[in-house]
Amino acid sequence: MADSPLPFHEDPAPGSGRRPARAEFVSDAPRLSLNGRWRFRLSGTADGTGPSLPGPDLDDSGWDTIRVPAHWVLEGHDRPIYTNTAYPFPIDPPYLPDENPTGDYRLRFDLPPGWPAGRSVLRFQGVDSCGTVWLNGELLGHSKGSRLPFEFDVTGLVRPRDNQLAVRVQRWSSGSYLEDQDMWWLPGIFRDVELLSRPEGGIDDFTVRASYRDGAGTLLVTADAPGHVEVPELGVAAATGERVTIPRVEPWSAENPRLYRGTLTAAGETIELAIGFRTVEIVGGRLLVNGAPVLFRGVNRHEHDPDRGRSLDRATMIRDIELMKRHNVNAVRTAHYPPHPEFLRLCDEYGLWVVDECDIETHGFIYAGWDGNPPAEPMWREALLDRARRMVERDKNHPSVVVWSLGNESGAGSAFGDIEDYIRHRDPTRPLHYERDPSYRHSDLHSLMYPSLDDLERIGRRAEEPPEGIEPDSPDDVRRRGLPFLLCEYAHAMGNGPGSLADYQAILESYERFCGAFVWEWIDHGLAGRDALGRRYYRHGGDIDHQPNGERFCLDGLLFPDRTPSPGLAELRKAIEPVRIAVEGGEVVVLNKYDFLSLAHLGFRWCVERDGVRIASGVLTVPDCPARSATRLPLPQAATDASGGGSDGETWLTVEAVLAEVTGWAPAGHVIACGQTRLDQPAPPPPTPVIEPGATPAIGPEGGGEELRLGPAVFDGRTGRLIRIGELELDGPVFDVWRAPTENDRGQGPRNALAADWEAVGLDRFLHRCTAVERPDDGTIVVRGRSGPATRTLGFRTTFTYRLRGGGLHLLIEADPVGDWHDTAYGHLDVNPPRMGARFALPGGYSEVTWFGRGPGESYADSRAAARVGRHARSIDALQTPYVVPQENGNHVETRWLELSGAGLPTLRVDGEPLLDFTARRWTSEALQAARRPHDLTDSGRVWLNLDHGQQGIGSASCGPALPERYRLAVRRYTWSLTLTLH
Structure with a gap:
């Protein structure tokens, strides 16, 4: 007996009954939005409410109503699920479990008065995962490919009044096997639904080819029906299919998104055109646009909103683009699917390079050893090719789209050859990208994810090792070395981080092979929730009662879920700034790193500060400087005068490049780039502290007594702790090697599991023993001790030496490692302390x-470029960064001095000698580590102040290379000193 046909949702076919894929466009033809409140009922299986769904007589008055577009799991029905790589259902393609939540939607609508007779088209911009559609009881068909549009011709079915539209949406379908894209699984009709009037004999599909060469543009508009093209600004009036050469046009680029507005008319319809002249090509192993090399300073962007999921409105898209432009981001990889079409229209207008990625990822087959991976299986060919076709046809007319990406993390297979053939035939004007096939036969770009700095350097020199399975010097190896390199994912922005952004950018700018890089990723995918007290928080995968889940791995963005920029975005902005400003040989050197723009759109201003106090400022006149070139000019006279020496304190020159005029994305005066240079010579280190001449410190009884005194300082005679300075009661210092682990400390994989190694040897549980409190004859108090964890020999011997100096209490801290730091008894763990403080x-x-040093934002050893040297002031509460998962935050490197103040308390000043790191917060590192959410952190009643030699760097090991050794704290002797003074 023959097998029964598969139901729509399990059939590997991409759909049925649909119209051919075509360009998405805006015209003056009537359009009826069907967004709004629909009737909705959720069922537990793919059968939904049963066969009666499309019937006009079905009584749905008792059903719920739901917003469209939206995801039902964010509208009070069922639950969202997050996985990173794993499928949330058995790998049994193309089948799905019987438990398959299914939403049935119904909408009654009337046509507006005057709706034209003739053709009508019903369009869905996005349905996750499989949508089957009926109109007035007639089956139209079904579609998969969640992030892509599909249309049905409803001519003759739609009527003036009382139309009944019914849609059945299965959460899981065969299409879900192609959509395993490190994201929340969010089902529903989540993009717009529209009814379109299409004029008889009109244009349904057209292609705009607008190329640029040596100042001239060539325009060719082809269409599936005769039409007329007009571009008034260029004097163009031509028939479709007629190639027009324009002797002089301004090219389109992300830096200068010059669009020429025109129209395409046919059969009484006028279609809007936004034409950008640009040519993309690969020449000599470099990616060129309009004949010039480009460098993408990019981010990977999932569509996300904490309340709406992937159902974004236009205002949110504009907010994203404005934030990108204000932070010097010039490129977006649409990870890992085509975005809402409005986003691409905005990229055309505002100016962003776009790598448009197909809605294909089969990452979960890694758990099957890639056995049955769809790109290698013939039964999936049409579904995969359909997704590429719908992407290309929809987005082909956008000048912002400069690269097609065939998909993400889907292994290799013959289907990618079919996709390549289709795209090259349909659109030979853009290069192709695919990263995961080690042969790169279907890609015009070599690409990797998360290489180390050393590996990236080798790639720049075209000296990298061949991928696994590729023979050295084979044709595939030779071809790959000749390709431009695109770093499609790097700098995993999970939690506090990423680190080394400036290091990566320095390499990317040093080799011609590189055409750019994309940080993973733009925004944390936290979903809004409320706790038992009604407090809003952001959920991650681990907050949902479902297995498997990717826990916190969805919180890996440069924006927090509410679109507040993180410190990582500030660091990226500095690392990728398109102008470099430095002082060399008594001159200001301005390097223009734009690919196309001169510096004419910028103004330059400078100021000189001494110890953070402004003493001079002015405007710097910078000659117009072409792209990728430099200019030199003399220091401002006031800056030269200020650097003459003879004054106490540090003298710093700051030069900013700012927008000279308002733009569509930022006001005039918005800072694009900044450079700082110290003008005076650093003072020599202070001499070894000595007791103030004539001072006779009052010292109490030796160790074992109640108190010891040194001037205004009072110590516990048993522990050596400082318990009071004058009227200020305090406690400390306690030797501290611990920090609340960051997500990057926790890492991914055994080589990156720093926090696990720290905890394995007990760095999180140091115990302290005072071995001696001494009173030498030199006017000091010396406290000796040993700190280390239970069950281990490792630790540090410490010496805290106090003396009076300059009206304050000077402290010299010495720490010497002891014991077995290599843990030879327990698996040879080599650990380094995360903090020395x-x-x-x-x-x-x-x-x-208030402090003088780097700020105002947090800074670490490998994430400090965005923090300027200056005088800064913040509340202690404002020093905390509210990462969605609490972790180490708020550190400040290279602090010269700081002052803490509060009502009714003396001002406590701390001077480093010369520098120290500090953090100040109302909870301990241990409380910070224990907290699951920011609102778990409560005021302990104290302020915990860390005055440190330093912390290790941040890195991006949550999904990336191990932290470079130069940003770790070696197990060695450390000394640092500071002075405490009350005012």
Whole structure:
């Protein structure tokens, strides 16, 4: 007996009954939005509510109503699920479990008065995962490919009044096997639904080819019906199919998104055209646009909103683009599917390079050893090719789209050859990208994810090792070395980080082979939730009662879920700024790193500060400087005068490049780039502290007594702890090697599991023993101790030496490692301390901090470029960064001095000698580590102040290479010193 045909949702076919894929466009033909409130009922299986769904007599008055577009799991029905690589259902293609939540939708609508007779088209911009559609009881067909549009011809079915539209949406379908894209699984009709009037004899599909060469443009508009093209600004009036050469046009680029507005008319319809002249090509192993090399300073962008999921409105898209432009981002990879078409229209207008990625990822087959991977299986060919066709046909007319990406993390297979053949035949004007096939036969770009800095350097020199399975010097190996390189994912922005952004950018700008890089990723995918007290928080995969789940791995963006920029975005902005400003040989050197723009659109301003106080400022006149070139000009006279020496303190020159005029994405005066240079010579290190001449410190009884005194300082005679300075009660310092692990400390894979190694050897549980409190004859108090974890020999011997100096209490800290730091008894773990510091407990009344050093944002050893040297002031509460998952935050490197103040308390000043790191917060590192959400952190009643030699860097090991050794703290002897003074 023959097998029964598969139901729509399990059939590998991409759909049925649909119209051919075509360009998406805006015209003056009537259009009826069907967005709004629909009737909705959720069922537990793919049968939904049963066969009666499309019937006009079905009584749905008792059904719920739901917003369209939206995801039903964010509208009070069922639950969202997050996985990173794993399928949330058995790998049994093309079949799905019987438990398959299915939403049935119904909408009654009337046509507006005057709706034209003739053709009508019903369009869905996005349905996740499989949508089957009926109109007035007639089956139209079904479609898969969640992030792509599909249309049905409803001519003769739609009527003036009382239309009944019914849609059945299965959460899981055969299409789900192609959509395993490190994201929340969010079912429903989540993009717009529209009814379109199409004039008889009109144009349904057209292609705009607008190329540029040596100042001239060539325009060719072809269509599936005769039409007329007009571009008034260029004096163009031509028939479709007629190639027109324009002697002089301005090219389109992300830096200067010059669009020429025109129209395409046919059969009484006028279609809007936004034409950008540009040519993309690969010449000599370099990616060129309009004949010039380009460097993508990019981000990977999932569509996300904490309340609406992937159902974004236009205002949110504009907000994203404005934030990107304001942070010097010039490119977007649409990870890992085509975005809403409005986003691409906005990229054309605002100016962003786009790598448009197909809605294909089969990453979960890694758990099957890639056995049955769809790109290698013939039964999936049409479904895969259909997704590429719908992407290309929809988006082909956008000048912002400069690269087609065939998909993401889907292994290799013959289907990619079919996709390549289709795209090259249909659109030979753009290069192709696909990263995961090691042969790169179907890609015009070599590409990798998350290489180390050393590996990236080798790639720049075209000296990289061949991928696994590729023979050295084979044709595939030779071809790959000749390709431009696109770093499609790097700098995993999960939690506090990423680090090394400036290091990566320096390499990317040093080799002609590189055409850019895309940080993973733009925004944290936290979904809004409320706790038992009604407090809003952001959920991650681990907050949902479902297995498997990817836990916190969806929180890996440069924006927090509410679109607040993270410190990582500030660091990226600095690392990729398109102008470099430095002082060399007594001159200001301005390097223009734009690919096309001169510096004419920028103004330059400067200021000189001494110890963070402005003493001079002005405007710097910078001659117009072409793209990828430099200019030199003399220092401002006031800056030269200020650097003459003879004054105490540090003198710093800051030069900013700012927008000279308002743009569509930022106001005039918006800072594009900044350079800082110290003008005076750094002072020599202070001499070894000595007791102030004539001072006779009052010292209490030796160790074992109640108290020891050194001037205004009072110590616990048993522990050596400092317990009071004058009227200020405090406690400390306690030797501190611990920080609340960041997501990058927790890493991915055994070689990156720093936090696990730290915890394995007990760095999170140091115990302290005071071995001696000494009172030498030199006017000091010396506290000796040993700190280390239970069950281990490793630790540090510490010496804290106090003396009076300059009206303050000077402290010299010495720390020497002891014991087995290589853990030879327990698997040869080589660990490094994440922090080398001293922690003080201060009264909780302290509320404000002023400091001179890097700021105002947090900074770390490998993430400090965005933090300027200056005088900064913040409340202690504002120093905290509210990462969705609490972790180490708020550190400040290269601090010269800081002052803490609060009502009714003396001002406590700390001077580094010369520098220290500091953090100040109302909870301990241990409380920070234990918290699951920011609102778990409560005021302890004290301020915990860390005054540190330093912390290790941040890195991006949550999904990336291990932290470079130069950003780790070696197991060695450390010394640092500081002075505490009350005012």
